[in-house]
Amino acid sequence: MGWYAVYRREMLVLWKQIGRMGYVFSSIIFPFIYLFSFGLGLGDRVNVDGGYLPFLAKGIMGVTVMLNAFQQTAGSVSVGRLYFHDFRSVVLSPIAAWEVVLGLVLAGVMRGIIFGSLVFAIAWGAFDVGGLNSLAVAGLLLGSCCFAALGVAVGMLVNNPTDVSMINNFFITPMTFFGGSFFPLQNLPHWIAVIAQLSPIGTLNTLLRSNVWDSGAMWAAGTLIVLTVCFFSWSAWLYSRYSE
Amino acid sequence: MIQIRNLIKKFGERFAVDGISLHIKQGEIFGLLGPNGAGKTTMIRMLTMLTRPTAGMLSINGWQLPQDEQKVKQILGIVPQHFNLDADLTARENLELHGRLQHIPGEKRTKRILELLEYVELSERADDKVQNLSGGMKRRLMIARALLHEPQVLFLDEPTVGLDPQVRRRLWDLIRRMATDKLTVMLTTHYIEEAEFLCGRVAILEKGKLIALNSPAELCQRLGVYVVEWNVDEGRQTKFFHSREEAAAFAGTLTMTTTIRRSNLEDVFVELTGRKVVD
Numbered sequence: 291m292g293w294y295a296v297y298r299r300e301m302l303v304l305w306k307q308i309g310r311m312g313y314v315f316s317s318i319i320f321p322f323i324y325l326f327s328f329g330l331g332l333g334d335r336v337n338v339d340g341g342y343l344p345f346l347a348k349g350i351m352g353v354t355v356m357l358n359a360f361q362q363t364a365g366s367v368s369v370g371r372l373y374f375h376d377f378r379s380v381v382l383s384p385i386a387a388w389e390v391v392l393g394l395v396l397a398g399v400m401r402g403i404i405f406g407s408l409v410f411a412i413a414w415g416a417f418d419v420g421g422l423n424s425l426a427v428a429g430l431l432l433g434s435c436c437f438a439a440l441g442v443a444v445g446m447l448v449n450n451p452t453d454v455s456m457i458n459n460f461f462i463t464p465m466t467f468f469g470g471s472f473f474p475l476q477n478l479p480h481w482i483a484v485i486a487q488l489s490p491i492g493t494l495n496t497l498l499r500s501n502v503w504d505s506g507a508m509w510a511a512g513t514l515i516v517l518t519v520c521f522f523s524w525s526a527w528l529y530s531r532y533s534e
Numbered sequence: 535m536i537q538i539r540n541l542i543k544k545f546g547e548r549f550a551v552d553g554i555s556l557h558i559k560q561g562e563i564f565g566l567l568g569p570n571g572a573g574k575t576t577m578i579r580m581l582t583m584l585t586r587p588t589a590g591m592l593s594i595n596g597w598q599l600p601q602d603e604q605k606v607k608q609i610l611g612i613v614p615q616h617f618n619l620d621a622d623l624t625a626r627e628n629l630e631l632h633g634r635l636q637h638i639p640g641e642k643r644t645k646r647i648l649e650l651l652e653y654v655e656l657s658e659r660a661d662d663k664v665q666n667l668s669g670g671m672k673r674r675l676m677i678a679r680a681l682l683h684e685p686q687v688l689f690l691d692e693p694t695v696g697l698d699p700q701v702r703r704r705l706w707d708l709i710r711r712m713a714t715d716k717l718t719v720m721l722t723t724h725y726i727e728e729a730e731f732l733c734g735r736v737a738i739l740e741k742g743k744l745i746a747l748n749s750p751a752e753l754c755q756r757l758g759v760y761v762v763e764w765n766v767d768e769g770r771q772t773k774f775f776h777s778r779e780e781a782a783a784f785a786g787t788l789t790m791t792t793t794i795r796r797s798n799l800e801d802v803f804v805e806l807t808g809r810k811v812v813d
């Protein structure tokens with residue numbers, strides 16, 4: 291049950307953070323702005339099957355999952371390593387690498403799920419966006435797993451704040467805007483659309499927005515699972531070689 | 535208990551620890567001394583597996599590192615040089631989490647936490663956030679945390695920095711009481727009198743190399759038990775002698791005022807490392 295100790299530690303910190311309203315607010319402020327600016331600004335002018343607002347709401351849920359499961363996990367691990375040194379209490383404990391990573395990933399998954407559903411709930415309350423089907427729920431779960439596992443690896447790799455902003459500038463921001471979260475990919479140049487479609491966020495969007503478990507949805511789910519396993523193993527490998 | 539053979543740690547091209555071999559017996563209180571940057575913390579980090587050695591052999595309780603890492607980590611208690619508590623959480627929560635990380639079962643954990651809070655006199659502040667505790671309280675909390683899972687080897691990296699003299703004395707008593715056959719202690723310190731009071735043996739490091747290893751008394755013995763001290767314009771001069779007569783005879787040849795006293799570990803340290811320890 292070593293993983294549980296690690297998970298609990300992260301969650302305890304998360305609950306304290308959630309207790310401060312500012313944290314919740316800052317976790318959803320970007321998605322919130324995107325939702326209302328694109329939702330009110332573009333409204334029905336964008337043509338997508340099933341309407342733009344449901345499309346947008348799920349896309350923004352995906353972005354929220356990415357920002358919270360990935361960024362918050364990477365942030366928590368790297369800040370704990372580099373500034374507060376509280377990550378050492380985990381490193382010094384007799385817990386196997388895979389259990390440590392499992393605990394960290396599950397905490398990241400919780401972050402993704404909590405804030406992803408919160409943002410979707412806001413969208414649901416503000417606009418006519420319909421509910422979540424089983425594919426969207428699967429997307430919420432698998433997307434959180436995939437991004438949280440990547441977050442652990444990145445959190446273990448970065449060595450200073452510049453690294454973190456590099457990753458934000460070169461991966462997260464492009465994925466946020468080109469990943470098909472806010473508008474359909476077919477309007478983009480073909481090569482960008484292909485890259486975006488294959489990126490983790492593009493894959494997540496496919497799953498979130500599918501209506502039936504067809505081959506496309508299965509493929510997306512499978513891809514997220516494979517990526518999760520890869521990122522997880524990578525994190526565990528990095529952790530087992532951890533040295534300050 | 536602890537075997538160290540030819541331990542080396544390089545950061546880039548610089549040797550932080552340069553080929554150290556030591557054998558520390560069970561129940562011993564062992565001190566690591568040395569000027570800033572000598573490699574004391576790096577030694578402890580390697581023994582606790584926070585830092586991977588560049589080369590060398592390490593074993594604790596007969597277990598090899600890094601192969602038996604998990605087993606070794608269960609019997610180690612660590613008080614690091616820098617704070618690594620969760621500042622957002624309370625003292626109790628910090629201990630609680632540590633107990634879980636060390637696999638202490640629920641009921642025993644609660645009991646041990648109460649005992650240790652009592653032990654380090656923090657019961658009253660148990661539910662205060664760590665960030666609101668004073669420096670000395672934080673250090674005491676780190677000591678409680680290190681002892682929570684009843685370790686067999688305790689590493690203390692400058693455990694009494696920033697503590698007031700009373701608390702420091704109390705802590706010394708605590709460490710002395712703890713170090714029984716069941717607990718081996720390795721500590722680093724810049725307070726020479728601390729090492730003299732606590733440690734059965736000390737190792738003096740300089741630039742990653744071991745330059746002396748013995749009991750404080752033996753080290754003084756070797757240097758000379760009597761010191762003649764006198765002041766000149768460049769500062770204080772000292773000379774060591776093996777007998778009081780020799781010292782007195784030498785003092786008689788000097789024209790200025792002299793003092794004769796017994797040598798201490800600080801003299802040994804200054805002689806060997808050629809610097810006054812500044813903290």
Ligand SMILES: Nc1ncnc2c1ncn2[C@@H]1O[C@H](COP(=O)(O)OP(=O)(O)OP(=O)(O)O)[C@@H](O)[C@H]1O
Nearest residue numbers: 534545549550568569570571572573574575576577
């Ligand atoms: N992570 C690191 N990266 C690069 N160099 C390091 C690192 N950690 C320690 N060093 C270097 O290794 C040497 C030994 O440092 P260490 O912290 O072990 O000294 P110390 O004896 O504990 O000193 P102090 O009394 O100041 O605590 C120093 O030269 C230090 O700069």
Ligand SMILES: [Mg+2]
Nearest residue numbers: 574575576615
């Ligand atoms: Mg040090």
